[in-house]
Amino acid sequence: MKRAIGPVLLLMLVLFPAAAQASAWEWPLGDRRIDKPFDAPDTTYGPGHRGVDLPGRPGQTVRAVAAGRVTFAGRVAGIATITITHGAERSTYQPVEATVRVGDAVTAGQPIGRLLGGHPSCRRACLNLGRLRGDTYLDPAQLLTAAGAYRLIDPSGPPPEPPDLVGGELPIDGPVTSAFGMRVHPVTGVRKLHDGVDIGASCGTEVPSVGAGTVVRASHHGPYGLQVEVRHRESSTSYSHLSSISVESGQVVGPGTVVGRVGSTGTSTGCHLHFMKIVGGRPVDPLAG
Ligand SMILES: [Zn+2]
Numbered sequence: 001m002k003r004a005i006g007p008v009l010l011l012m013l014v015l016f017p018a019a020a021q022a023s024a025w026e027w028p029l030g031d032r033r034i035d036k037p038f039d040a041p042d043t044t045y046g047p048g049h050r051g052v053d054l055p056g057r058p059g060q061t062v063r064a065v066a067a068g069r070v071t072f073a074g075r076v077a078g079i080a081t082i083t084i085t086h087g088a089e090r091s092t093y094q095p096v097e098a099t100v101r102v103g104d105a106v107t108a109g110q111p112i113g114r115l116l117g118g119h120p121s122c123r124r125a126c127l128n129l130g131r132l133r134g135d136t137y138l139d140p141a142q143l144l145t146a147a148g149a150y151r152l153i154d155p156s157g158p159p160p161e162p163p164d165l166v167g168g169e170l171p172i173d174g175p176v177t178s179a180f181g182m183r184v185h186p187v188t189g190v191r192k193l194h195d196g197v198d199i200g201a202s203c204g205t206e207v208p209s210v211g212a213g214t215v216v217r218a219s220h221h222g223p224y225g226l227q228v229e230v231r232h233r234e235s236s237t238s239y240s241h242l243s244s245i246s247v248e249s250g251q252v253v254g255p256g257t258v259v260g261r262v263g264s265t266g267t268s269t270g271c272h273l274h275f276m277k278i279v280g281g282r283p284v285d286p287l288a289g
Pocket of ligand 1: 178194196197198273274275
């Protein structure tokens with residue numbers, strides 16, 4: 001469990017870097033939900049989703065996310081737009097018919113206009129809420145998060161990329177009966193690298209992939225016996241001496257997808273799982289982080 005603390009802290013910093021500095025935003029519509037998340041453009045005019053889309057109804061009251069001053073109320077490329085400046089940052093609202101004027105001071109939650117229909121990226125009506133610091137678009141969800149739950153994943157968009165292996169994870173429970181490293185092979189008597197860890201488990205135990213990836217081998221492989229190898233983003237893992245295989249080469253698997261069952265095929269003295277991790281073409285200790 002100790003290994004997980006570092007990545008979790010890092011994740012918190014990645015997700016909530018601004019929360020400590022900028023104050024939380026109020027949700028501008030009643031629904032605390034994001035239909036389409038932020039996707040920062042690489043360049044000023046590059047593709048991306050500048051802001052977040054919040055579902056709403058035409059005519060719905062739109063409220064200021066934070067106290068500030070109205071610095072724009074008009075049309076940008078034909079779209080009715082309001083901009084409110086809050087210190088170093090600005091919030092933008094589209095498509096919204098303004099009921100405030102440039103120069104007006106607003107408080108958090110104060111009505112500023114009415115939502116119009118026809119924003120191209122949503123089915124009925126939605127508010128595109130933007131967050132700017134200078135010319136840089138930031139993710140509004142970082143500030144809205146503090147105010148309530150939101151959906152991180154766009155149900156109609158591509159699935160998020162799963163993280164690569166954390167390291168130190170083993171696919172099944174059981175004692176490590178032989179560690180990674182030099183040893184005298186129990187069957188051949190030859191001293192050589194034991195290129196994985198052996199985990200004791202009874203025959204037939206389901207073997208899940210430790211991470212998301214693509215199956216690159218699902219076949220008999222000499223002394224490894226029946227072997228499944230899964231290619232992840234930056235590493236591969238393999239599962240050997242299986243009694244059966246339940247995936248095929250080319251298949252995309254997720255973490256936890258059962259790839260086969262524990263067995264004793266190949267050069268093996270009894271049922272166990274030989275689990276390997278390969279980085280840059282070389283086996284590494286799967287128990288090292
Ligand atoms: Zn082994």
